[in-house]
Amino acid sequence: MTPKISLTGVGKTFPVRGGGEFTALSGIDLDVAEGEFLVVVGPSGCGKSTLLDLIGGLTRPTTGRIAIDGAEVTGPALDRAVVFQQYALFPWRTALRNVEFGLEAKGLRRRERAEIARDHLDLVGLSGFEDRYPHELSGGMKQRVAIARSLAYDPGVLLMDEPFAALDAQTRDSLQDELLGIWAKTGKTVVFITHGIDEAVYLGGRVAVLTSRPGRVKEVADIDLGSRDAREDVRSSPEFAAHRHRVWSLLKDEVQTAQRLTVPAPRKEAIHLG
Amino acid sequence: MAKYALRLIVLAYLAVLLIVPVGLIGWRTFEDGFGAFADALTTHSALHAFKVTLIVAGWAVVLNTLFGVLAALLLVRHRFPGKRLLSALIDLPLAVSPVVVGLALILVYGTFTPVGGWLEGRGIQIIFSTPGMVLATVFVCLPLVVRAIVPVLEELGDEQEQAARTLGAGGWQTFRRITLPGIRAALGYGIVLSLARALGEYGAVAVVSGRTVDQTQTLTLFVEERFENFDVHASYAAALALAAIAVVSLLATRLLRPKDGT
Numbered sequence: 001m002t003p004k005i006s007l008t009g010v011g012k013t014f015p016v017r018g019g020g021e022f023t024a025l026s027g028i029d030l031d032v033a034e035g036e037f038l039v040v041v042g043p044s045g046c047g048k049s050t051l052l053d054l055i056g057g058l059t060r061p062t063t064g065r066i067a068i069d070g071a072e073v074t075g076p077a078l079d080r081a082v083v084f085q086q087y088a089l090f091p092w093r094t095a096l097r098n099v100e101f102g103l104e105a106k107g108l109r110r111r112e113r114a115e116i117a118r119d120h121l122d123l124v125g126l127s128g129f130e131d132r133y134p135h136e137l138s139g140g141m142k143q144r145v146a147i148a149r150s151l152a153y154d155p156g157v158l159l160m161d162e163p164f165a166a167l168d169a170q171t172r173d174s175l176q177d178e179l180l181g182i183w184a185k186t187g188k189t190v191v192f193i194t195h196g197i198d199e200a201v202y203l204g205g206r207v208a209v210l211t212s213r214p215g216r217v218k219e220v221a222d223i224d225l226g227s228r229d230a231r232e233d234v235r236s237s238p239e240f241a242a243h244r245h246r247v248w249s250l251l252k253d254e255v256q257t258a259q260r261l262t263v264p265a266p267r268k269e270a271i272h273l274g
Numbered sequence: 275m276a277k278y279a280l281r282l283i284v285l286a287y288l289a290v291l292l293i294v295p296v297g298l299i300g301w302r303t304f305e306d307g308f309g310a311f312a313d314a315l316t317t318h319s320a321l322h323a324f325k326v327t328l329i330v331a332g333w334a335v336v337l338n339t340l341f342g343v344l345a346a347l348l349l350v351r352h353r354f355p356g357k358r359l360l361s362a363l364i365d366l367p368l369a370v371s372p373v374v375v376g377l378a379l380i381l382v383y384g385t386f387t388p389v390g391g392w393l394e395g396r397g398i399q400i401i402f403s404t405p406g407m408v409l410a411t412v413f414v415c416l417p418l419v420v421r422a423i424v425p426v427l428e429e430l431g432d433e434q435e436q437a438a439r440t441l442g443a444g445g446w447q448t449f450r451r452i453t454l455p456g457i458r459a460a461l462g463y464g465i466v467l468s469l470a471r472a473l474g475e476y477g478a479v480a481v482v483s484g485r486t487v488d489q490t491q492t493l494t495l496f497v498e499e500r501f502e503n504f505d506v507h508a509s510y511a512a513a514l515a516l517a518a519i520a521v522v523s524l525l526a527t528r529l530l531r532p533k534d535g536t
Contacts, residue, residue: 058436076439088437092455105442149441 002070003031004189005055005157010064011214012050023214024050028064030208030217034156037183037190039200041247042210043255048193051215052161055191056082068157078106081150083160087142089134095121095145096130102153120148123182140171147179151186160192164199176203197251201225201243202235209250212257219250296517303510314511322488323496323512329404330479330492331472334411338468341412342419343461347453349420350427367416375413376481379406402484407492410478415468422464423457430456466527470520 010028013021024047032038042048053059054066057076066073068080076082081102089098099117108116121130124144134142143163150158164172180203183190194200200207201223209218223243225234234240303311314320348354349361367375383390383400393400400406434456438448454461476494483490487499493516500509 056440058439076442078442080440082437082440084433084437086433088433090434090438090452090455101438101443102441105447153442 004034004036004069005032005191006030006067006070007055008065008067010051010054010061010066012047012054012059013062025054025061026214026216028215028217030220032189032191034189035187037180037192037203037205038208039192039194039204039206040208040210041194041197041200041251042215043212043251043257043259044195046210046212046254047215048195048210049161051210052082052159052191052193055157056080056159058082078102078153079155080157080159081153081155083143083146083150083158083163085162085165087134087139087146089142089145089149091134094131094133095126095137095148098134098145099149099152101149106153116152117148120152121145123151123185124148125178138171139167140175143167143175144178147182151182151188156189158188158190160190162193162195165194165196172199179203197244197247198235201240201247207247209247209254212254218254221246221250299510299513299517302506303514306507310507311511311514314508315515317508319488319491320496320508320512323491323493324515326404326407326491327473327493330407330411331469333404333408334415334472335465335468337408337412338415338419339461339465341416342423342464342468343457345420346423346427346457350424351432364417364420367414372410372414372475372477372479373481376410376478379410379413379478379482383409401482402486402490404490406482407479407490410482411472411475414475414478415471418467418471419461419464422460422467426457426460427453463527466523469523473516473519 007028007030010025010030011023012025013023016022028051040048040051050059054061055068055073057073057080060074090101093101096114096117099120100113103113103116118127118130121127124147126141126144126148129137129141129145134145137145147163164175167175176199182188192200192203194203202225204223207221207223209221210216211218221243225237225239225243315324345360345364349357349364380401381387383393383406385391385394385399385401390400398405400409430453434452435448438452443451474494475492476498479492480495480498483492483495485491485495485499491499493512497509497512497516500506500512
């Protein structure tokens, strides 16, 4: 069976101001099965976000090949959705109209759009907030709107770039549980980027650990915690602690290496080239 | 005390520079009543000058808006060699005297130059005609739209644009539905500034237009020409009309600004 997402020998280098090159990712081989929840962790600046931009089609790999359902990725498309850390909502549109955006591009009629958008706001627990503007919503609610917007046009793949990093701990915990609920309900293939080990172990069916610059897949750890039930404190179980320790050990050396390298990665600027 | 002294200084400064001179123009204009004001502005020459000013300023604003948006997107969203040079070049018209701009245009497009001669052979006259005046006005207004948009584009970042792309919007759709609403207020401000500058432009237009009454005379040239010919009344009336248009367009930007502050 072909994997849902497959990366073969993927590398990405950016030109650096004043000549030379910066290698963000190198030799990434990774397969993600249909309906899988894969978490990618790595030290800061290891190219996690670049990896997600590549799968999302927002930038092109320098080497290697990325395929969705066997077809090569050449740009953004409606078979994938991206959830950004800073929400990236459109401030002049209401929550409902934000969720409708992808449906407009799909060419659906107004009534159909509104109906689907309402259903998805309901799915993320935001019924009754349809007419609020983003600046009237809390951070957690904004990210819920962004998730609803990404799910509304029914993509097979959900790409999430540290989506809960800007939220407070309680909101993060509850959104993690809701995300797992939505994942179980919709059966999407999820690639979730984070730098938090707890978050990675709690959410992931598998956790891919990246090395520091250049980013490579160090190891993919299977997480076997059964179903996460919000009523039980999974995070305090000894199994959780064991998985957590394993990922932590894999990451420890990489974080130290990353801290020794002090040249900042020109990621944000470099992306405009793509 | 210091508080009042500061207020007094600022008010006196504004009064000497702005309020008294403009106020006096208004007072002098209406000295002989509104009828005289209306008569002075409805002579054939005055109406023609209005028309020329509107045509020249209209074209200049349209061209500047298109170029300004494209140049701002290029400067903020792309990296290319020579970017800083381009950015500096865009500010050049602020530093160069408009008279120099006019002379430079004549050196390129005048009848006895290769370019001007070639165009004239095809029936296109640039200097002493509307195209030259539009060129001169576009040149002096060049930085206004670009400089109004660039900081806003930088502030917005490209995350929303990227999000729109992942949601299936193409390049044009992303611009129209994401970028444009984001820069709307700044763009409006830039357009009004350009309009005000274009309406008031004197030096460059004076050089390239040839100042032919009833042909290439704009409203600012009309003000000066009437003044020189001791027809101060027409001069004051036209000057007040120019000032009024500028004030109205500035007020219009206030109204255009969205109320939620985004």
